[in-house]
Amino acid sequence: MKKRRSLLFLIIAFIFAQIAWMGLLGLWIYWYVSNYLMFKQVGNKLSPQIVIDSPNVGIFVIGIISIVLIAVAMFFIFRNLTVQMKVTRLYDNFIANVTHELKSPLSSIQLYLETLSIKSVRAEKQKEFLDIMIKDASRLKKLINSILEISRLEQKRIAHNYHVYNADSIIRQLVSDAAEQFRLSEKNIKIEGELQCKCVIDKDAMQIVFDNLTDNAIKYSMPPVKINVKLSLLSKRILIEHIDNGIGIETKNQKNIFNKFQRIDNKNIPNVKGTGLGLYWVREIIKFHGGKITVVSEGENKGSCFRIELPIYKTSKKFYINKLLRQTARKEKIMENADGE
Amino acid sequence: MENDLTKGEKILLVEDEETLAIGLEYNLSDEGYIVDWAKDGKQALNLFNATEYDLIILDIMLPYYNGFEIAEQVRAKYPQMPILMLTARTSAEDKVRGLELGADDYLTKPFHLQELLLRIKGMLKRKMWYKSSSESQPVYRFGKNEINFENLHCKNGAKNFMLTQREAMVLKYLLENKGKIVSRKELLENVWHISSEIETRTVDNFISRLRKYFEEDPNTPVYFKSIRSVGYSFNDEK
Numbered sequence: 001m002k003k004r005r006s007l008l009f010l011i012i013a014f015i016f017a018q019i020a021w022m023g024l025l026g027l028w029i030y031w032y033v034s035n036y037l038m039f040k041q042v043g044n045k046l047s048p049q050i051v052i053d054s055p056n057v058g059i060f061v062i063g064i065i066s067i068v069l070i071a072v073a074m075f076f077i078f079r080n081l082t083v084q085m086k087v088t089r090l091y092d093n094f095i096a097n098v099t100h101e102l103k104s105p106l107s108s109i110q111l112y113l114e115t116l117s118i119k120s121v122r123a124e125k126q127k128e129f130l131d132i133m134i135k136d137a138s139r140l141k142k143l144i145n146s147i148l149e150i151s152r153l154e155q156k157r158i159a160h161n162y163h164v165y166n167a168d169s170i171i172r173q174l175v176s177d178a179a180e181q182f183r184l185s186e187k188n189i190k191i192e193g194e195l196q197c198k199c200v201i202d203k204d205a206m207q208i209v210f211d212n213l214t215d216n217a218i219k220y221s222m223p224p225v226k227i228n229v230k231l232s233l234l235s236k237r238i239l240i241e242h243i244d245n246g247i248g249i250e251t252k253n254q255k256n257i258f259n260k261f262q263r264i265d266n267k268n269i270p271n272v273k274g275t276g277l278g279l280y281w282v283r284e285i286i287k288f289h290g291g292k293i294t295v296v297s298e299g300e301n302k303g304s305c306f307r308i309e310l311p312i313y314k315t316s317k318k319f320y321i322n323k324l325l326r327q328t329a330r331k332e333k334i335m336e337n338a339d340g341e
Numbered sequence: 342m343e344n345d346l347t348k349g350e351k352i353l354l355v356e357d358e359e360t361l362a363i364g365l366e367y368n369l370s371d372e373g374y375i376v377d378w379a380k381d382g383k384q385a386l387n388l389f390n391a392t393e394y395d396l397i398i399l400d401i402m403l404p405y406y407n408g409f410e411i412a413e414q415v416r417a418k419y420p421q422m423p424i425l426m427l428t429a430r431t432s433a434e435d436k437v438r439g440l441e442l443g444a445d446d447y448l449t450k451p452f453h454l455q456e457l458l459l460r461i462k463g464m465l466k467r468k469m470w471y472k473s474s475s476e477s478q479p480v481y482r483f484g485k486n487e488i489n490f491e492n493l494h495c496k497n498g499a500k501n502f503m504l505t506q507r508e509a510m511v512l513k514y515l516l517e518n519k520g521k522i523v524s525r526k527e528l529l530e531n532v533w534h535i536s537s538e539i540e541t542r543t544v545d546n547f548i549s550r551l552r553k554y555f556e557e558d559p560n561t562p563v564y565f566k567s568i569r570s571v572g573y574s575f576n577d578e579k
Contacts, residue, residue, distance in 0.1 A: 096430070100402055103429035104358045107451035111364040114454040119371060132360045 382406025
């Protein structure tokens with residue numbers, strides 16, 4: 001509420017400042033023109049032989065340009081400020097979500113430890129509780145790692161191990177590894193199409209992409225989840241379509257879902273957990289690979305299709321891809337030398 | 342003996358974290374309560390509408406309907422239902438919102454098991470005391486006022502309003518000790534079931550609210566009198 005009010009205040013201040021500038025400009029023109037007319041009349045009466053110079057148009061134009069520049073600059077400052085405010089709001093949400101996500105497994109572990117220490121629990125129950133605690137501890141570990149990865153990602157350190165692969169086999173392997181991690185059977189996930197080309201990929205980073213897409217498909221679908229991965233070639237790019245039968249994404253949200261900390265508020269979403277970072281990572285990693293990702297969804301309950309485009313090796317973005325390969329080779333050489341020593 | 346009284350009470354546990362819910366269910370069942378577990382807002386409301394519960398343990402961040410929305414709906418249907426909010430959200434804003442919507446207690450995660458069990462027992466005991474004492478005398482009248490302790494509806498002359506559960510409990514306790522002096526400490530311990538370490542101003546706030554509701558001139562109270570440096574006393578006999 002407070003934030004909404006301060007935004008309203010900002011908008012009013014901005015509009016007021018613009019009106020003030022324009023008003024000043026209007027007054028100035030009025031003053032300039034009326035003075036010029038007056039001088040002309042008075043000058044003619046007093047001494048018709050005096051030739052009054054036409055007004056100095058140069059100064060007039062420079063003045064107008066300066067004021068327009070100030071107004072434009074103010075507009076940019078205003079826009080930047082509103083973007084900052086939006087990021088702060090999203091960051092607050094992120095903190096609330098992460099706190100919730102961290103505290104839940106922690107509370108669970110504490111509850112079981114206290115139960116085991118206070119009560120006499122049967123042996124088989126004890127085993128069950130210990131298993132739950134191990135599961136919660138690994139959830140905590142995963143979450144903490146993913147938070148720590150933000151800074152690695154920001155410094156572009158998350159993807160650094162690029163190699164040339166056969167596109168078809170590497171993408172199939174990444175998809176099936178993701179499926180295996182989330183215990184999806186062949187019934188749940190299908191791969192169609194073929195890619196007769198090569199591409200440059202950081203395998204670990206790209207695994208994060210497919211893990212996140214698969215995880216989202218599971219989270220936002222009513223079981224049984226059905227994922228269809230279609231592989232095809234565009235003129236210079238590989239196209240991977242990751243299609244699910246989930247709850248879909250409303251058109252107005254499709255542009256935002258890749259933003260950092262973004263979470264979509266929707267009553268019909270059966271799962272409220274998450275940090276709002278998954279798809280942000282996905283987009284950044286694809287960008288590092290010289291590709292792009294978009295989402296297509298016909299709307300709620302109509303599933304989603306994530307379209308990933310990656311450059312074909314030696315066909316598209318040659319300079320950028322070679323730079324990635326050179327960087328990897330240089331790093332590997334340094335590592336080898338370090339090992340040798 | 343006290344323990345036996347609350348045994349067999351039905352608790353609705355609304356918690357979307359499966360691992361936490363399993364542990365809570367185990368402990369509550371072990372204490373002798375009958376527990377139903379709802380893992381989201383929709384299921385919670387369905388269970389609440391289909392079954393009669395003695396207490397609800399409610400998480401706030403839930404799928405479909407959040408804890409605040411559920412508390413509101415529960416309160417509208419059953420104003421006396423004890424609700425314990427159990428949540429990871431620690432901000433004062435959330436706490437105030439939860440308590441305003443009628444949560445009787447608010448416990449933040451991670452919590453201590455024994456504290457949770459004690460609070461639940463306290464809430465159930467309060468509910469039982471209130472229920473047994475309201476059943477014997479559901480409607481009480483004094484002056485122009487009429488209070489129905491079952492549905493919490495009140496009348497002050499032509500004015501109709503509703504008490505919150507806690508206000509009704511404070512009033513009930515004072516009525517039961519009519520004519521006697523009740524200390525702030527006693528009220529805290531018997532109505533809130535908490536030690537008097539917390540500010541006794543809480544009690545003063547409740548008394549001033551009751552005065553506003555029922556006294557003709559709250560500044561010169563006739564029924565709810567302050568006994569300086571001791572506590573309060575209720576008397577409606579002239």
